[in-house]
Amino acid sequence: MKLKILVLTNLFPHPWDPLRGTFNRQQFGRLGREHEVDVLTAVDFRERMRRPAGEFSAENVNTDHFTFYYPPRFGRALHALCWLLCLLWQRGRKLRAANYDCVLASWAYPDGVAAGWVARYLGIPYVMKVHGSDLNVQAAFALRRPQISHALRHARAVVTVSKALADKATEMGTDAARVHVIYNGVDAALFAPGPRADARARLGLSIDEPLLLYVGNLKETKGCVDLVNALPSVLDHHPDARVAFVGSGACRAALLHRAQALGCADRLMLPGAVAHDALGDWFRAASVLCLPSHNEGVPNVVLEAMACGVPVVATRVGGIPEVVPAYAGILVPPHDPERLAAALLDALDAPWQGQAIAAHARGYCWDDNIVRLDAILQAAATRSTASMGAAA
Template identity: 60%
Template sequence: MRILALTNLFPTAWDPLRASFNRQQFDRLAEFHELDVMVAVDFRDRLRGPRGEAPALRHARASDFTFWYPPRIGRGLHGLAWYASLVSQRRSMLRDGRYDLLLASWAYPDAVGTARLARRLGLPYVVKVHGSDLNVQADQPSHRPQIAAALRGARAVVAVSDALAGKARALGVEPGRVHLLYNGVDGERFRPGDRTAARQALALSPDAPLVLYVGNLKQSKGCLDLLEAFPAVLARQPDACLAFVGAGAAAATLSRRAQQLGIADRVMLAGARPHEQLALWMQAANLLSLPSHNEGVPNVVLEAMACGLPVVATAVGGIPEVLPGQAGILVPAHDRAALGQALGEALGRDWSREAILEHAAGFRWDDNVRRLDRILVDAARPTNA
């Protein structure tokens, strides 16, 4: 088939580290089908200029368009603005592409705009939902009816967690058209490694217990909760360290607050790192912590387990579905006291790496893409077939 994937969740020169999970999945899917990826680039990012180079693709083809929209006000019009931006800039590609299927990855405005495009082109479409597109945006009165209509009009809705699948059904999607499909992990890259060698490569202390956070530095990801909980860890293990790998608006706040707490010498802000370097950080760490306030199923949790690393995370979204007791500890969101206690407990526990790896083996990109292929092929069949 010829498939056009439409999404903001994909690496570009304006955000080279964005959504590596979609890059991995779509590039593998392109081994089965001709796949073009059309990426929406926020006009503010476009005006700021490129920040690097997008990772190379082996099979898929990627291009982009500028998403122009009214900021602050008119958010209920973003689906229409997304569609108008795409059509005005990529009219010939859409007309001449001879696509069999559209695949939208993110509910708003991407899926809403894709639904309009599908009607214009007379094509079936599939929507993939990820987390806050349903957990947050679908609760906004101006967005909810549009998201619900876009999902109901799709031939299939692919949810990365069972919790999200339930939200899609609650929006009126027929249960038979909702598919649960957990993301996968690149097992060649994310695997156990020698901790001493990894720490030498990263110039880290060879012996200090290391708690690792990987992700965007923003409040909804719980990075500030993690910092506030860390003094409780230091009370039990004074030589412990906390490393934040990522970038975002909360970076300055984290640095300032670490100084105020008197723990700046135990906290490292390592900045954003390419996806291929994350495995080395996980191999160097004692545990990963992701205390998000809402989630789908974050790939960083799956990748950490594939490295044999235990995880302390919040019981939100699909995280409880993929993080069993033998692989980590769950705590309530926003509960910094519980988080600090869990971190201390996790650092002191003798985890079975073999048990963690056995569980993590269930999340593989090969299996994921084969299932996605079947969903898309079924969705593209004529309805009277």
């Protein structure tokens, strides 16, 4: 059955952040080949104020956005209500007329909580997809946790990107039978092994220097500063090594300041955010991908780096241990630059088998992901239709 699906999320490209939520762009675009998918993206009002609108692309889905206004310095427990009111104020009439079969909410708070209310307002079921810090961090706050728990328990199904998140959802009272682990996929057309020398030549990088690569938002909880703090120990053994931080974010200035204090600022590269379809060369150019996050779901950059045959040094948090076997990387505790430095040195000296790493990553396939997500959405909508028929 072809469904009409409303996706509600903040994790999707929009005119003020064209590179946002590339994993959702990939997933929803593939879902849109089978169903009619409308993606309605919440845009933080501060984001609209900070930068001009740009161009973005999203295939096979209909896109729209609304502006999310909220009190920025207090009242985080009210953000789901603010999210709901902004949505209904700006797009309520359009939603009522659309005749959707179900809602798919991507991100638990405030998006998923508000989406649950929207679904009940529209009289349709909702499926909630959680990613990482929306449960690992947001649910730790006393006034937000009951809202998230209620939304999870009343969703027709909950989709998680890792077993660790599935366990957390059930700990919060969700029926385990309604929780589904679906790992994100990797686009094999973009991420596959290739000659390192060729990738470095295209990026204008030295062929011989060890290159530690970080890809993602530059923020403290991603462990960016931990990586800079680990760098001097790496340079003691590999003085020609460099670290490339591919991404943008509030931590950029802090990284430079800390590197200057440690005397290694000249070994940092900060090329900024890079389009998703241009990341393949950065992975293939890298000696090691390093992601020292303090909390995670299953970051796609880890899967994409491994798909290029690149070993990973990351923290043992969230779902990362579920997808990084010992022959593909080294895992360390978070908040520990000394252990991180030792792991990076071991990784630079180890005889990794790139083809075996890439073969492992090929098991994370978008086609399989969509088949499973499609079945969950079909079941949610079919059960809703059956319930309405019985009630009539």
